[in-house]
Amino acid sequence: MRTKWGSCNPAKGIIWLNSELAKKPKRMIDYVIVHELAHLISPKHDRLFAAVLDRELPTWRSIRQELNSLPLAAWED
Numbered sequence: 049m050r051t052k053w054g055s056c057n058p059a060k061g062i063i064w065l066n067s068e069l070a071k072k073p074k075r076m077i078d079y080v081i082v083h084e085l086a087h088l089i090s091p092k093h094d095r096l097f098a099a100v101l102d103r104e105l106p107t108w109r110s111i112r113q114e115l116n117s118l119p120l121a122a123w124e125d
Contacts, residue, residue: 079111082105
């Protein structure tokens, strides 16, 4: 994977994570995992999907913004 942090195939129940995610802070890893798991409930980025994220990880919007501002290939502490 070069352009995504993770992806999900809800029909097959398969989730893939970008190995570069392991270099990111735990809160970002948690966000991507919860995001992809939410796709098993709702395949689209709809209201149900957002409601799952709101319930399971209330700070997801700020974490997503921070994660998406970082390059895929590197993280410096």
